[in-house]
Amino acid sequence: MKTIVGLEIHVQLATATKLFCGCSTDYRDDEPNTHCCPVCLGLPGALPRMNRKAVEYGLRVAKALDMKVPEESEFARKNYFYPDLPKAYQITQYDKPLAVEGTVEIEDDEGHEKIVRITRVHLEEDPGRLVHVAGAAKYSLVDYNRSGIPLLEIVTEPDMRSPQEARRFLNKLRTILEYLGVFDGDREGSLRVDANISLEGSQRVEVKNISSYKGVEKALTFEVTRQKNLLRRGQKVTRETRHFMEGRGITTSARGKEEEHDYRYFPEPDLRPLRVAGWVAEIDLPELPVARKNRFTAQYGISLNHARTLTGDLKLADFYEEVAHVDPALAATWVADTLLGELNYRDMSIAAVPADRFMELLALLRADTITDKAGVQVLREMLDACAAGSPCEKPADIVKREGLGKAAGDEFSGIVEKVVAANPQAVEDYRAGKKGALNFIVGQVMKETRGRADPRELGRIVSECIDTSGV
Amino acid sequence: MAGSLDFTPDDRCNAFITTCREAPFSDGALAGVAVAVKDNISTAGIQTTCGSRILEGYIPPYDAHVVELLRKEGAAIVGKTNMDEFGMGTTTETSAFGPTRNPADPSRVPGGSSGGSAAAVAAGLVPMALGTDTGGSIRCPAAFCGIVGLKPTYGRVSRYGLIAYANSLEQIGPMARTVEDVSRLMSAIARYDPRDSTMLDKPYDHRPSADIAGLRVGVPEEYFGEGVDPRVAETVRNAIGVLEDLGATTVPVSIPGMRYALAAYYVICTSEASSNLARFDGVRYGPAVDTRKSWHEAYQDLRLELFGPEVRRRIMLGTFALSAGYAGRYYAKAQVARRNIRQDFERAFREVDIIAGPTMPTVAFRLGEKTDPLSMYLSDILTVPANLAGIPAISVPCGRVDGLPVGLQLMGREFEDERVVDAAYAYEQGVKA
DSSP states (O other), X not given: OOEEEEEEEEEEOOOSBOSSSSOBSOOTTSOTTOSOOTTTTTOTTOOOOOOHHHHHHHHXXXXXXTOBOOSOBOOEEEEOOOTTXXXXXXXXXXXXXXXXEXXXXXXXXXXXXXEEEEEXXXXXXXXXXXEEOSSSOSOEEEEOTTTTOXXXXXXXXXXXXXXXXXXXXXXXXXXXXXXHTOOOTTSTTSEEEEEXXXXXXXXXXXXXXXXXXXXXXXXXXXXXXXXHHHHXXXXXXXXXXXXXXXXXXXXXXXXXXXXXXXXXXXXXXXXXXBOOGGGGGGOOOOOOHHHHHHHHHHHHOOOXXXXXXXXXXXXXXXXXXXXTTTOHHHXXXXXXXXXXXXXXXXXXXXXXXXXXXXXXXXXXXXXXXXXXXXXXXXXXXXXXXXXXXXXXXXXXXHHHHHTOSOOOGGGGHHHHHHHHHHOHHHHHHHHTTOHHHHHHHHXXXXXXXXXXXXXXXXXXXXXXXXXXXXX | OOEEEEOOOOOTTOOXXXXXXXXXXXXXXXXXXXXXXXXXXXXXXXXXXXXXXXXXXXXXXXXXXXXXHHHHTTOEEEEEEOOSGGGOOXXXXXXXXXXXXXXXXXXXXXXXXXXXXXXXXXXXXXXXXXXXXXXXXXXXXXXXXXXXXXXXXXXXXXXXXXXXXXXXXXXXXXXXXXXXXXXXXXXHHOOOOTTOTTOOSOOOOOOOOOOOTTOEEEEEGGGXXXXXXXXXXXXXXXXXXXXXHTTOEEEXXXXXXXXXXXXXXXXXXXXXXXXXXXXXXXXXXXXXXXTTSOHHHHHHHHHHHHSOHHHHHHHHHHHHHHSTTTTTTTHHXXXXXXXXXXXXXXXXXXXXXXXXXXXXSSSOOBTTOOOSHHHHHHTTTTTHHHHHHTOOEEEEEEEEETTEEEEEEEEXXXXXXXXXXXXXXXXXXXXXX
């Protein structure tokens, strides 16, 4: 049974002001209802005024997704009652969207490249937000700081064949949006998804308002199982809207078809149609992920895998380019493998890592002052400090304080002699030609030196010791 | 010479909903002139109700653009005038604050929906007032009360701060006893406002001229047809004769799309109204909602109780006209009819500079006379076309029938408000001489 997935993604555009008024969009950490004016409060008599920047951002996305921008697009009113919707209608684009017919390339489940078609993108305003008071209060509060935040809705064709593909698509899309500078992925609720899913030949179910990438994959996986089970038992999948309960990882029925809204769309009389197709030619797109990946392999001589990982996130790619000055190859390994692993483990963002300190660490590694192992230890100390919000110590100071500097060979001769003397059996085996025996002794020495020694050098010293000791 | 007006009018005709006892004013072209403002135009700090109980006690935190301009020019905002609830009516009887009476005959209605503004001017309480015109709401009461009222070109006066009834049709406009005063008030309020996206930057800055020699005046047969009181028609024909005496030539023209004007108008204005009035749900303004009920039920109860019957009728009509399955049959068809009328006018204006006819088919009705909504809607037949076409139109007093005022309506090309004002001024001066 083929799985068919299509997505509708609401992206908060990172403009400085709201879609139809001059109120600031940066209300994080501010009191409720402090970023409001007659327009975004929907006060009687207030009129919307188009934010040019939001249109430009929308067109930037359209161009990056290779879309067609019609000569004229138009705003419409979507009428419905809800306490967080101050005008009782949302200004959105309906039958004349900003742009149509685009593409995004992703990897399918077999690792081949595939195209996901984009149906349309359009601009619309966000409503306010209901705040449900804890306890048994019989009322809810409304916060209009979010009212009028510009959203770009991106609608795909049902081209994805698994929950995993859907997640890969979202990651790809998010990366493109970040590269375009139209989106701040760190902002809460900056990307919200409605997912349509069906099994071939069966009814379609819409899961509404999922606010994380992981959530999309989880909700869809749950739906595949639920719908398959229904069909297996001979029941039918009903066409409906469902909610995703993030905490429990399940979806629940929200409303049946009989309750479906009639939004009574009609053209918004207070805004003129947009005639912006001519702007597209003047939009300069920044370097997009695919181009940057190709440049990384060519310019820095790093592997395709490393390049793909490093360009999969704008901030990571920028970070890499900053620290690559020290040594591109060394930096690629240390950023893509070591650092990323450590960050994921700590659930930390690359933005928290001070590039200058990281470059100092790379320099120590490059100069062979510390071993890889000691380097990891230094990095962990640095990240722990950053995570705790303390100033990040210089790597050289950490090395000094912890005594992690790579020691000269003769510093270890005593220890080596001791270990060799303590393991006659291993020495015997080594002499008998067992390579593993040497590694065992080296390992013992490493343990004694707390990783400060270079294992390769140590191997040489140990074999020399055995050869000359004549034990 | 800034100061403050003490405004305590002898308001026998119930022209005002709210009056400002102490009305401050500053220097400017209208320094110290008392101006009354229709109660659907937002005034910071002054209650603004739209003639509805649902907005009783609502004090806007901001001024409409036209009010900002009036204050800047030194006018004293002395009060908010009575109106049909949300502008829906032709008599000012649907106001939740009681009907206004016509100063020319207190047993008669002043017309609507700017009846309060017209009555305030006609009764001599203020020299000038602002009204709004969605389907004739400035021109009808001007005609019934015997004053001058101008509906400007759509997009010439900012609607920012006007509590919307039907956005694509309505305009704020000046009302006064003389054409000259109408022109003065128009000069104050017609200034570009980037907050209204439907506005064009064409400020009105004009002193009326009575020289209309060579003006070509179109007289559409449809404006003198069925339903028009023959004595009103005759009075208006005589007035057009005065224009000819002043050097104008008359040309018969036709607006065939008139047949569908009323139907198109009522579909469009009720559709937009159903959307515009949905925000009055008790969450932000109006009396508190009963929180023991679900929000759906609470909205329903409040809107049923606080909207008058005419407003509810129009909301229901508009909701129906926009509903899935009907929008194509009604809303889309109405837009086609609207385009046709617009083209009719464009065609006519290739032949003539001005179109003249009666403002209203009859003189003012008696209070309580119109009980059937449909017959009331029919009386808008001569004013509605100008709103559908977005063109400027003025009503100027042109005589009496049964002792009641009759209005001459003059319509012009888009953004030729000046020419319309000049023609009215010429007539006014010509009659005086």
